[in-house]
Amino acid sequence: MDTSSQVGMRVLLVGATGLIGGHCLKALLSDDQIGVVTVFSRRALACSSPKVRVHIVDFDHLSDHAKAIDADAVLCCLGTTHRAAGSPEAFAKVDHIYVAELARLAAARGVPRFLLVSTVGADPRSPVFYSRVKGRAEADVSELPFQAVHILRPSLLLGERQESRPLEDWSQRLAPLWSWFTWGPFRHYRPVAAETVAARMVELAKSAQDGVHFHYFDD
Ligand SMILES: NC(=O)c1ccc[n+]([C@@H]2O[C@H](COP(=O)([O-])OP(=O)(O)OC[C@H]3O[C@@H](n4cnc5c(N)ncnc54)[C@H](OP(=O)(O)O)[C@@H]3O)[C@@H](O)[C@H]2O)c1
Numbered sequence: 001m002d003t004s005s006q007v008g009m010r011v012l013l014v015g016a017t018g019l020i021g022g023h024c025l026k027a028l029l030s031d032d033q034i035g036v037v038t039v040f041s042r043r044a045l046a047c048s049s050p051k052v053r054v055h056i057v058d059f060d061h062l063s064d065h066a067k068a069i070d071a072d073a074v075l076c077c078l079g080t081t082h083r084a085a086g087s088p089e090a091f092a093k094v095d096h097i098y099v100a101e102l103a104r105l106a107a108a109r110g111v112p113r114f115l116l117v118s119t120v121g122a123d124p125r126s127p128v129f130y131s132r133v134k135g136r137a138e139a140d141v142s143e144l145p146f147q148a149v150h151i152l153r154p155s156l157l158l159g160e161r162q163e164s165r166p167l168e169d170w171s172q173r174l175a176p177l178w179s180w181f182t183w184g185p186f187r188h189y190r191p192v193a194a195e196t197v198a199a200r201m202v203e204l205a206k207s208a209q210d211g212v213h214f215h216y217f218d219d
Pocket residue numbers: 014015016017018019020021042043059077078079080094095117118119120154155156157158168194
């Protein structure tokens with residue numbers, strides 16, 4: 001049953017404890033068109049809004065929570081790093097397997113729109129492992145029978161994290177210089193604020209555009 005006209009849009013947000021996901025959560029909570037935000041997270045959230053329903057989920061057993069996937073749009077901001085995950089396989093499990101399984105369950109539950117944060121350069125045939133994993137996740141999501149799939153491909157994300165990521169910290173300091181060199185065909189590689197990506201995701205979740213779409217810096 002479509003209850004969106006009664007309670008506003010229902011959104012499932014995955015990755016709400018992360019940089020982009022945290023900004024998505026804030027944007028969704030302050031948006032009057034959004035009625036319910038279901039969050040799948042492996043840990044508790046510091047959020048007391050009556051709009052939010054948090055499900056603590058073991059992502060190795062996502063299908064146990066399939067019934068809670070009852071939404072007009074899924075926003076997937078999941079992701080990890082090789083360092084945090086501990087191995088390339090563990091990284092691929094989060095950035096590809098969990099994403100693909102989430103999308104498969106959402107499609108089976110009849111969710112019309114799926115939004116995924118991927119990365120610039122994602123390509124299932126890339127010789128670079130990171131880009132290949134992200135490309136495989138994109139390919140799996142794109143093949144599912146959603147009305148609309150929006151894949152956002154940011155470059156370096158700008159924003160404050162609680163955890164320390166030395167390489168990203170340095171890259172953020174060099175961001176103005178980096179932006180200066182990335183023009184013409186390299187514009188897609190410009191650093192972008194995580195808050196901007198999140199705002200765009202929420203906008204796209206509400207849009208009526210059908211089909212598979214890729215979104216870059218200029219967008
Ligand atoms: N960082 C960049 O510059 C950059 C650039 C381009 C694209 N991206 C992509 O953008 C997306 C979002 O990035 P971000 O920086 O916002 O991510 P982030 O801050 O690292 O947050 C990632 C989210 O994924 C969850 N997660 C990680 N490992 C998990 C696991 N094993 N099981 C369940 N949940 C897990 C985290 O939960 P916990 O809080 O519980 O860990 C968190 O909610 C990612 O796909 C990333 O690859 C990032």
